[in-house]
Amino acid sequence: MAxxxxxxxxxxxxxxxxIRAAQLGKxxxxxxxxxxxxxxxxxxxxxxxxxxxxxxxxHLLRHKADTFGxxxxxxxxxxSKVIGRSRQVSDRLAxxxxxxxxxxxxxxxxxxxxxxxxxxxxxxxxxxxxxEHEADNIxxxxxxxxxxxxxxxxxxxxxxxxxxxMVLPEQPKEMVIIGAGAIGIEFAYFFNAxxxxxxxxxxxxxxxxxxxxEVSQVLQQSFVKDGIRVLTNTKVTGSEDTxxxxxxxxxxxxxxxxxxxxxLIAIGVQAVLPKGMDLETxxxxxxxxxxxxxxxxxxxxxxxxxxxxxxxxxASWEAIQCVDGLFAEHSPQKVDVFPGCTYCQPQxxxxxxxxxxxxxxGIAYRVGRFPFQASGxxxxxxxxxxxxxxxxxxxxxxxxxxxxIGSEATEMIAELGLAITLEATKDDLEATIHAHPTLSEAVxxxxxxxxxxxxxxxx
Amino acid sequence: xxxxIEMPKxxxxxxxxxxxxxxxxxxxxxxxxxxxAEIETDKATMSMESFDDGIxxxxxxxxxxxxxxxxxxxxLLEEGEEPPAEGAVIESSGSAVxxxxxxxxxxxVASSASSTAPAPLPAPAVDGARVxxxxxxxxxxxxxxxxxxxxxxxxxxxxIVKKDVLNAQRSARSGGAAPVxxxxxxxxxxxxxxxxxxxxxxxxxxxxxIAERLLISKTQIPHFYLNIEVDAGPLMAFxxxxxxxxxxxxxxxxxxxxxxxxxxxxxxxxxxxxxxxSFDGDAVVRFASVNPSxxxxxxxxxxxxxxxxxxDKSLLDISLAxxxxxxxxxxxxxxxxxxxxxxxxVSNLGAYGIDSFDAxxxxxxxxxxxxxxxxxxxxxxxxxxxxxxxxxxxxxxxxHRVIDGAVGAQxxxxxxxxxxxxxxxxx
Numbered sequence: 001m002a003x004x005x006x007x008x009x010x011x012x013x014x015x016x017x018x019i020r021a022a023q024l025g026k027x028x029x030x031x032x033x034x035x036x037x038x039x040x041x042x043x044x045x046x047x048x049x050x051x052x053x054x055x056x057x058x059h060l061l062r063h064k065a066d067t068f069g070x071x072x073x074x075x076x077x078x079x080s081k082v083i084g085r086s087r088q089v090s091d092r093l094a095x096x097x098x099x100x101x102x103x104x105x106x107x108x109x110x111x112x113x114x115x116x117x118x119x120x121x122x123x124x125x126x127x128x129x130x131x132e133h134e135a136d137n138i139x140x141x142x143x144x145x146x147x148x149x150x151x152x153x154x155x156x157x158x159x160x161x162x163x164x165x166m167v168l169p170e171q172p173k174e175m176v177i178i179g180a181g182a183i184g185i186e187f188a189y190f191f192n193a194x195x196x197x198x199x200x201x202x203x204x205x206x207x208x209x210x211x212x213x214e215v216s217q218v219l220q221q222s223f224v225k226d227g228i229r230v231l232t233n234t235k236v237t238g239s240e241d242t243x244x245x246x247x248x249x250x251x252x253x254x255x256x257x258x259x260x261x262x263x264l265i266a267i268g269v270q271a272v273l274p275k276g277m278d279l280e281t282x283x284x285x286x287x288x289x290x291x292x293x294x295x296x297x298x299x300x301x302x303x304x305x306x307x308x309x310x311x312x313x314x315a316s317w318e319a320i321q322c323v324d325g326l327f328a329e330h331s332p333q334k335v336d337v338f339p340g341c342t343y344c345q346p347q348x349x350x351x352x353x354x355x356x357x358x359x360x361x362g363i364a365y366r367v368g369r370f371p372f373q374a375s376g377x378x379x380x381x382x383x384x385x386x387x388x389x390x391x392x393x394x395x396x397x398x399x400x401x402x403x404x405i406g407s408e409a410t411e412m413i414a415e416l417g418l419a420i421t422l423e424a425t426k427d428d429l430e431a432t433i434h435a436h437p438t439l440s441e442a443v444x445x446x447x448x449x450x451x452x453x454x455x456x457x458x459x
Numbered sequence: 460x461x462x463x464i465e466m467p468k469x470x471x472x473x474x475x476x477x478x479x480x481x482x483x484x485x486x487x488x489x490x491x492x493x494x495x496a497e498i499e500t501d502k503a504t505m506s507m508e509s510f511d512d513g514i515x516x517x518x519x520x521x522x523x524x525x526x527x528x529x530x531x532x533x534x535l536l537e538e539g540e541e542p543p544a545e546g547a548v549i550e551s552s553g554s555a556v557x558x559x560x561x562x563x564x565x566x567x568v569a570s571s572a573s574s575t576a577p578a579p580l581p582a583p584a585v586d587g588a589r590v591x592x593x594x595x596x597x598x599x600x601x602x603x604x605x606x607x608x609x610x611x612x613x614x615x616x617x618x619i620v621k622k623d624v625l626n627a628q629r630s631a632r633s634g635g636a637a638p639v640x641x642x643x644x645x646x647x648x649x650x651x652x653x654x655x656x657x658x659x660x661x662x663x664x665x666x667x668x669i670a671e672r673l674l675i676s677k678t679q680i681p682h683f684y685l686n687i688e689v690d691a692g693p694l695m696a697f698x699x700x701x702x703x704x705x706x707x708x709x710x711x712x713x714x715x716x717x718x719x720x721x722x723x724x725x726x727x728x729x730x731x732x733x734x735x736x737s738f739d740g741d742a743v744v745r746f747a748s749v750n751p752s753x754x755x756x757x758x759x760x761x762x763x764x765x766x767x768x769x770x771d772k773s774l775l776d777i778s779l780a781x782x783x784x785x786x787x788x789x790x791x792x793x794x795x796x797x798x799x800x801x802x803x804x805v806s807n808l809g810a811y812g813i814d815s816f817d818a819x820x821x822x823x824x825x826x827x828x829x830x831x832x833x834x835x836x837x838x839x840x841x842x843x844x845x846x847x848x849x850x851x852x853x854x855x856x857x858x859h860r861v862i863d864g865a866v867g868a869q870x871x872x873x874x875x876x877x878x879x880x881x882x883x884x885x886x
């Protein structure tokens with residue numbers, strides 16, 4: 001019997017698309033060669049958040065315990081338990097997805113899928129048996145893996161990607177991280193917090209190059225204060241795997257050779273294209289039309305496999321757009337405004353335009369800022385680093401960008417995503433009562449500050 | 460410190476205002492309380508007074524221009540003060556507008572005008588049917604003069620978003636073509652084909668309010684119509700007696716036929732209180748006082764100011780009130796609070812020789828009385844002979860959600876009784 005939809009890949013794009021289609025009354029199968037949940041649940045977003053919580057806690061106890069009146073002797077950690085907790089979280093979540101599949105009547109097929117035709121998929125199970133399945137529609141969401149550094153291939157030990165970095169059996173003493181995007185920055189924070197000597201190398205002028213420059217600069221200052229070496233405007237010109245470690249030659253303000261036990265390559269990702277058929281690609285990613293259809297009619301693609309921004313929440317959203325387009329008389333939208341989060345401490349979160357982007361696009365804007373230093377709640381919880389920065393269109397006062405750096409930035413950004421989706425203006429932000437005392441009051445005050453109405457800071 | 464003067468909100472339905480004229484020039488000294496400009500809202504023209512002393516430094520809006528609420532109109536500088544740098548943020552301060560001689564009657568106007576943080580533009584509500592729009596779309600629509608009720612939203616849940624307003628504006632500018640996002644079927648405008656010599660006259664604030672409110676009324680309120688023909692003879696005789704005083708003394712009040720009709724309409728509403736009500740979604744609101752709206756034709760449309768607590772007013776009070784409202788309506792001197800709170804409307808086309816007509820209910824009221832001319836006609840007399848008589852048609856349009864046929868009939872029976880025995884209306 002033919003399926004209405006076969007989804008290839010069970011990550012945040014695939015499992016969400018599969019469950020949505022099942023909700024719409026369709027007969028659906030999801031094929032996964034590893035574990036349900038994809039990179040996000042197993043090797044990305046969630047296990048790293050678990051590691052970062054350990055790091056945050058340890059960092060807090062080491063550096064701020066005294067502030068809170070705590071003292072203790074022999075504060076120690078067990079590396080294998082730090083890693084172990086992270087794996088347990090993943091195991092539990094992956095099991096959760098399988099449960100959701102069962103509840104939604106999605107057939108979960110384990111094995112490696114290969115496209116046979118626009119309506120046929122073959123699946124090779126772990127034991128080598130091959131089955132063919134037919135479907136009216138196929139959704140490809142096979143995702144991405146770490147992109148290797150030219151001339152320094154991954155070896156799993158001294159040259160690694162993010163997947164290996166989160167399960168290193170032993171903590172490295174020295175680590176070079178190439179690439180200061182969200183992944184590089186999160187691992188830099190994690191390893192540094194546990195005492196690894198970390199150097200971050202970034203070609204661009206700022207760490208987190210996609211974020212607002214002010215935010216990147218404040219984060220860089222915080223990292224340097226925590227003891228992380230940050231080399232921006234710096235290129236890797238040579239690299240050698242010495243067997244027991246790596247030697248990376250860099251060229252920035254000066255040229256030098258960085259020696260470390262491990263090099264973490266965090267320069268981006270590359271697509272895992274589906275096997276079987278050749279679908280049209282652009283720069284390695286599948287090309288899709290407005291309906292998320294690939295170059296082959298009946299085969300659709302969503303998530304990391306269709307290119308940036310490579311974010312789980314965007315992938316899930318695209319899956320819903322595509323599936324609703326197929327089965328729910330909906331016209332699919334393409335991603336436009338989405339939040340981006342980095343979970344080091346202080347956290348970084350943003351949505352909409354950076355100030356630089358607004359300038360480049362010739363948009364007249366107005367900026368409002370509020371530092372957490374002036375927030376009562378931030379002082380009370382001892383997390384006064386960072387600020388909220390909001391951008392408003394000059395003519396009508398609509399929110400066009402929001403940038404937060406601070407201890408709970410990633411939890412605060414949702415309000416501003418909603419503001420942009422609803423096309424809210426500064427009046428709406430100002431008219432909304434924000435609970436006291438919360439860090440979110442900083443959003444209210446930043447909006448007010450833009451128009452000379454802030455109460456707790458000079459305007 | 461430079462003081463910014465902004466377009467204030469002068470009535471509940473106001474989203475923009477037209478600057479009629481500046482009474483001060485750049486460089487003129489302005490004193491607190493002095494009238495500096497005239498503003499036309501959707502309802503009336505009012506004087507704008509200054510709340511500060513200063514010198515008029517800059518004017519941003521010129522006579523005839525229409526701008527949204529909160530738009531900057533002008534800047535005042537204090538004596539000897541340096542002009543602000545270009546782009547400097549200027550505090551808006553209590554630049555206030557008060558209707559002529561009505562300052563005390565409109566306290567909410569002054570308070571909203573003096574706020575430094577303007578409230579968000581209210582979502583356009585058309586009698587319960589809320590138009591879903593984003594705040595940004597509302598701002599752009601107010602700025603560009605786009606009517607949101609004519610647009611279909613493409614945002615989440617059919618919300619009107621920025622893109623929709625800009626598309627609608629583009630298609631309106633490109634001339635005649637139906638908007639890209641088609642209007643909802645019950646609100647669709649079937650556009651006329653324009654030929655040589657035809658003129659396209661943009662809607663005034665008043666005309667768009669008339670268009671919007673009456674379209675809603677006629678499409679959303681289940682109207683039904685009752686008609687009676689009354690003997691106007693006794694009324695005319697009664698009026699003649701009442702006006703005898705005026706014939707001798709110029710200062711005495713001269714009563715119009717309409718004054719008597721109004722008095723009868725008011726007294727009948729007291730006698731049959733079920734009609735003096737309004738439909739409110741999940742309830743019917745019954746009003747404690749009878750506040751007739753009086754339809755008055757003005758130069759470019761029609762206004763319906765209200766006589767409040769009319770149940771307590773004498774015939775003379777009513778007659779004087781109508782004369783005052785009519786005079787001020789024609790010179791656009793009515794204040795916004797004089798338009799709110801009506802519980803019923805009387806439309807009288809008798810003076811135009813109309814034999815009979817049905818009127819459209821003025822929402823949120825539940826009925827309207829349509830008064831036609833008094834005609835001399837052959838009538839069947841007491842002994843079945845044909846004699847000359849005076850007759851007048853009166854129509855009543857009712858909202859069936861509030862008023863049933865029998866209740867409407869009861870009301871008209873009382874109205875007939877009072878008109879045909881006019882002395883009763885003075886008791």
